[in-house]
Amino acid sequence: xxxxTEQQAEVDYQEAMRAGDRxxxxxxxxxxxxxxxxxxxxxxxxxxxxxxATDITAASIQAIxxxxxxxxxx
Numbered sequence: 001x002x003x004x005t006e007q008q009a010e011v012d013y014q015e016a017m018r019a020g021d022r023x024x025x026x027x028x029x030x031x032x033x034x035x036x037x038x039x040x041x042x043x044x045x046x047x048x049x050x051x052x053a054t055d056i057t058a059a060s061i062q063a064i065x066x067x068x069x070x071x072x073x074x
Contacts, residue, residue: 030069037064 041056
C-alpha cells in the first residue's frame, strides 16, 4: 500500500530528524575524544622531565584523538 503525499512527507521529515541527531552525536563523540586527548597530552607533558618535554601541538592532540577513536571503533 502506497503512502499518501502527507504520510511520505512525515516519513521524510522523521528520517531527516534522525540523520540530524546522528550527526550531532558523532560531533559530540569527536569533541569528547579531543578533550580526552588534550588531557592525556597535558598529563604526559607534566610527567616528563624538562629535558624530555616537547610542546603540545594541535597535531599531537589530533593524533591522540585519532588513535583513541580507532581503538574504540575496532
